[in-house]
Amino acid sequence: MTHQLTGAEAAALAEAAVPGSVAKTTETACYLKPEHLVATFEALKTSPDADLVHLTNTCGVDFWDHLEVVYHIQSFVKNHIALYKVEVWDREKPEVPSVVPVYHGAWMQENETYDLYGIRFTGHPNLYRILLWEGYPGWPLRKDFLSMPGGLQPGLGEFAGVARRQEPPMKVLE
């Protein structure tokens, strides 16, 4: 059974690799500081304790006020998987350092995240909209992306008689 590292364990590994790289820790995830991201991953990949060699999954999540980039990284030999996250608070011009120099597998996934969330990955060798076309208006997976004309909000607001998420700040992108 793959050992799912808790947030504290993941944070300990990251702290051991690059001191001062952890921003905060939750039960399951460890939030890294963007400025230390690449160096931390580089160290985690090479350190025999962590041995996090395989970047399994990268995606973005939109939490209305901020964006998150999620990294699931695993080790084959030690058979554990860690969850690291990076928070981006600037919704206008979100930027996260690219981890492509460390994990080549992030190449496609960062392109996809850029395409759907508009998060720019600085240092990515070839960042382009991989699924949609260049010039597509807006970033579709953001919560404030209006997919339908008439200002309809995404989400099941009327479902089962329960009000859904908090009222989003209305905004039409680009």
Add this chain to the structure above:
Amino acid sequence: MTDVIKSEPFILNIGPQHPSTHGVFRIKATVDGEKVLDAEMVMGYLHRSMEKLAEERTYTQNIPFTDRTDYLSSMSNNLGYVLAVEKLAEIAVPARGDAIRVIMAELQRLASHCMAVGAFANDTGAWQTPVMWCFREREKILDIFEVTSGARLTCNYMRIGGVAFDLRPQFEPMVRKILQEFPPFIEQMEELLSGNEIFISRTRGVGVLSPEMATNASLSGPMLRGSGIAWDLRKADPYCGYEQYDFDIPIGYQGDSFDRFIVRLEEMRQSLKIIQQALDGLPSGPHSTQVPLALRPPKGEAYARIESPRGELGYYLVSDEGPSPYRFHIRPPSFINLSALREMTVGGTLADAIVVLGSIDIVVGEIDR
């Protein structure tokens, strides 16, 4: 008159309409004669934004979407999604449900590998004979799916907490027949292709991936195992009770296209072994637990992954206690497996690029989602 014959590179668009791109996928290849100098992937022709659509529907309503991502292995996709929801909502599945899931997932692996092996042989130029044989065998598995779930391709069979229906009485004889008929077929394919001098010379040493490169490029499934890395989520991170079954992980030698091919063939044998054991020890009892229709998992996130025929298929779900997932992310194996395509094709010939693409076994519905 100069002494040097100069040649000029030009861009060749392989696809989106091309016999070997397995759908609408495009490689912008810069070629110098037959030699590929650069390869850029262009995709998104089939993009339906399922991740956005899924945020608008309840957890149960999302299951049919997962059918339509990787349409060649819908059972596996269903399974990955429902596992993620079960992990999020902490729902236990009865033993019979787990065993049925295992049988279905392994049958799906057989069907999908049939397709992969046949299409790969077609890409090397074996004019349709292997692919037709594979279709013949795959048809029998699709018949089983039809009997069980009512659909052949997009089964929509798994449910949160179990499976949709219990097995029909015809099911067991049909699967026993498959268990009888498949080993000779795999041997036939080995005779036709893995022992074939032309096939070997076309695929050996083509698209070589070192284990370091395969790991670094986040590959999974037969791509990773072809490079000699023993990594199979059924062994490493067992789900649905895979730990009770006895099977081996087939791995390749040097990570070329031929290795990926023989790994797939051997995986079919191992799948048969698992089906045999699961069928013999099929527990009785309910096939599913009762789950509220409007499922509201507690706040949190879950990342569940399974070993789909193409590799690690992960579903990352974020819940905000709403009736629909707050974030629904698919980790598509064939999309990420493509990240090593450029490294494998550049420097080879055009024909090699096609073989490499075939050995990745892409499904465009999954790449573009």
Add this chain to the structure above:
Amino acid sequence: MAATFLASDNWYDLRDLANLSDAILEGADKILPFGVVYVLAALIGFVASFLIFVLPSQLYVGVYGERKIIGRMQSRYGPNRVGPFGLLQPVADALKLLTKEALTPTRSDRVVMYIAPILFVAPAVLLFAVIPFGPRMVFADVPVSLLYFMAITSLPVISMFMAGWSANNKYSLFGAMRVVAMAISYEVPLVTALLAAVIITSNPVSNGLSLQGMVLWADEFKIWVAFVSPLAFVIYFICVSAELNRTPTDIAEAESEIVAGYLTEYSGMKWGLFYGMDIGYALAASAFAATVFLGGWSMFGLDKFIPPWLLLVVKTHLFYMLFIWTRGTLPRLRIDQLMAFAWKFMLPVALANLLLVATERMLWVDAFDSKQAMLYVFMIVNIAAAVGIVYVWARFLGYDPDSQPTKARLVKEAGGYVPVGREVR
């Protein structure tokens, strides 16, 4: 030579169709002005060889038969909807092609694109002029008919290149370039292999370059060239399938790589001409192989009872089955492998075979009484030598089938990289 043949001279005796044409020509000579009869003879030759033999063979062996046989190989039925057993399928296909619009891309070279299929068809008609269908049934008994045949078969390459170049499509260009490269490479071992057959069959009466002479040689000694020199036969088959773009060497129209090669932009009957005449060339090559290597119309004396032209047709179609068989079985080679195979493997082997056959021929001329017996000895020696030469040369080039594993390794536990030989089971 015709004395051994049981057929009578009556025009209605269809065992020798030459009787019929002779009767027609004699009758025509009486009423028509001088010289027209030669045109008439040419017409008869065209009708007999092309319209009666090639066209139906194209439709029913090349199209219907191929689809049916490959269908059975692929465990499906093949055409079975149009007419009984799908027999009208080729006709329906042809009608469909005729009614289909032949598109020409805007930026193509229209004239060249138009001419190319015509130039492709014309040589195919000429080829059958020299194929002997019977003792007297050869339209043009040219003393150097083998050379004539080789010369004509190299013509379609030009029209293929024209087709590929004019379409202004990169895939077409790829196909055209591959066609030319392959035709040049494979012509060399092909001719070298044929030279062996020529050396065996040449005699003071007819030089070995006459196809009719080769058949008569086989008839006289009751042995086929394919038995005396099996290696030449095999090399001929491989080379000719490369030149005709048949799988496993169909890289010029490799479907999975370059869509349809030089045919990518063709549609309608323009494409149909290429497709049909591809089969026509394959039939011509089969008839040629049947004539040179398989004894032509002779069949160990059986040709006295069965019409000889029927024997040739059967042999031609059986040889054509080889093309169908390989097409349904084998994957395709890459172009550099194909080139290397021609130059590094086939040419040396063909030269070795030539040396062997020439030596034997020298010994054979000196033997007066035991010519027949010596041929059987040569047959055994050459079959053994063929196996030996191929094996030794393949080993020399580094071919070692047993050193490569063809089954995946198995490990029990998941983990990291498992080096070769370190599997723990």
